Amino acid sequence: MSIGADLLAVPFGDMILSMATAIAQSQKELDKSSLVTLKELAGTHFNFIENITEVLIPKPTTVFLDQDDHSKGSVTVTGVDVQTTVGPNVDLTLLQAGLTPTFYQFTESKIEVKIALHMSTEASFGINVSHDFSMDQNVGFDDGSGFTYSRSTTWASHVDASYSAKYSYSADGSSLLSTTLKPAPPPQRVMPRFISVNAFFNPPQVNISQ
Amino acid sequence: MATQMYFIAFRNQFNQQTSHEIQQLVHDRGGFILMVTRTGQVVVLDDSQVPLITRHPSVKSMGGVTLNPHGIAAERLKRVFAENLSKQIDLNTLRR
Numbered sequence: 138m139s140i141g142a143d144l145l146a147v148p149f150g151d152m153i154l155s156m157a158t159a160i161a162q163s164q165k166e167l168d169k170s171s172l173v174t175l176k177e178l179a180g181t182h183f184n185f186i187e188n189i190t191e192v193l194i195p196k197p198t199t200v201f202l203d204q205d206d207h208s209k210g211s212v213t214v215t216g217v218d219v220q221t222t223v224g225p226n227v228d229l230t231l232l233q234a235g236l237t238p239t240f241y242q243f244t245e246s247k248i249e250v251k252i253a254l255h256m257s258t259e260a261s262f263g264i265n266v267s268h269d270f271s272m273d274q275n276v277g278f279d280d281g282s283g284f285t286y287s288r289s290t291t292w293a294s295h296v297d298a299s300y301s302a303k304y305s306y307s308a309d310g311s312s313l314l315s316t317t318l319k320p321a322p323p324p325q326r327v328m329p330r331f332i333s334v335n336a337f338f339n340p341p342q343v344n345i346s347q
Numbered sequence: 348m349a350t351q352m353y354f355i356a357f358r359n360q361f362n363q364q365t366s367h368e369i370q371q372l373v374h375d376r377g378g379f380i381l382m383v384t385r386t387g388q389v390v391v392l393d394d395s396q397v398p399l400i401t402r403h404p405s406v407k408s409m410g411g412v413t414l415n416p417h418g419i420a421a422e423r424l425k426r427v428f429a430e431n432l433s434k435q436i437d438l439n440t441l442r443r
Contacts, residue, residue, distance in 0.1 A: 174410025177356040181386045185420050235418015236354070236389065239411030320413070333419055344419070 147250050147310070156314055160243050167241045174238035175327065178231045185234065188224035188337075193217050233331055242321035249313040259303040269293035350393050351411050352381070355400060358407040361385040365405045372400060379435050381428040389428070 196216040203209040271291040279285050335342040355369060369388060370380050376399060378392035389412065392400070401409050414421055414428075 170408070170410050173408045174354055174356075174412060177387060177408060177410070178354060178412065181354075181356075181384050183384055185423065187420075229420055231354070231384070231389075231424075233419055234424055235415045235421030236412050236424065237415045237418075238354075239351070239413045241411075320411070331419065 147252070147312075149248070149250070152248055152250075152312070152314070156246060156248060156316075160246060160316060164241075164243060171238040171240045171323070172327065175232065175323075178236055178238060181231045182228055183231065183234070184226040185229040186224055187227055190222040190224070192220040192222070194220060232329075237323055237328065240321050240323045240327075241318050244317050244319045246316040247314070249315075251311045251313075253309040255305075255307045255309075257303075257305050261299075261301050263297075263299045265295075265297040265299075267295045269295075350391060352413065353390050353392055353397065353400075353409050354387055354412045355390060355409045356387040356407045358405050362405075369400070369403060369405065372403060374435070376400070379432055381431055382424070391432075 194217065196218040198214045198216045199211050200214050201207050201209070201211045269291070270293075273289045275285070275287045277285050330345060333344045335344070355373075357365065357369075359365075366383060366388070370383070373380060373388070373390045373392055376392060376396040378390050378396065380388060380390055382389040397409060400406060414424060418424070
């Protein structure tokens with residue numbers, strides 16, 4: 138199998154679809170959870186005292202040098218009288234006070250596929266040649282009439298050839314799917330706009346916050 | 348995302364014992380209590396500990412919260428949080 142075919146065999150389309158579906162479902166659940174928190178914050182009340190007024194009034198005090206004998210004179214000591222006025226309680230929800238639910242957003246997703254291919258070929262070829270040669274000669278006389286001569290020759294040749302080949306192929310694959318989750322500002326349509334009118338001032342002070 | 352600010356909402360009506368139990372649970376998991384109200388608590392906790400807290404039967408929901416600096420009482424909340432946090436941080440541990 139070629140490298141190109143291996144890469145084509147990776148189901149990229151399925152992986153991307155699965156990941157996108159998972160992210161979409163997770164995002165939906167996270168948004169739902171943030172909206173639940175939003176409701177809880179809107180339902181949690183606490184007493185907010187907006188103003189505590191402290192008025193410092195000079196209050197000089199006369200201290201006699203001798204408590205038993207006032208004729209010895211006296212000293213005037215600077216004193217102060219603090220008049221504290223606590224403003225009215227304002228019933229606020231935590232949402233109004235400034236606590237908002239955190240919304241999260243998947244900002245970056247990554248699919249990484251790694252394939253390691255190992256291919257090896259090993260071949261060996263061998264030839265073994267051997268030769269055998271033998272010759273026999275016979276010289277002799279037969280019953281006195283003549284001379285005899287005979288010769289025989291033998292020639293042998295062996296050829297052994299061997300061929301072997303080994304081929305191995307392996308492919309290792311790994312995939313990595315990662316995604317980044319970050320806090321995001323709440324959607325504007327989800328968050329209410331707070332308009333506070335402070336009627337203690339004339340003209341009343343209007344504060345708009347989100 | 349490590350440490351975050353969360354609001355833990357109680358399931359039923361306010362109960363002092365339940366409130367203490369959850370505060371103790373948050374504290375045991377390395378978190379801090381920033382504010383306690385009758386319907387829930389604002390805490391600071393590592394996000395890996397959230398599933399453990401949500402498993403408590405009295406916890407209705409738990410979600411991340413952010414302090415909006417433009418909120419009407421944001422400054423006051425910040426002060427309340429800081430005051431409560433200062434009571435829970437052991438400076439000797441930090442110095443080590």
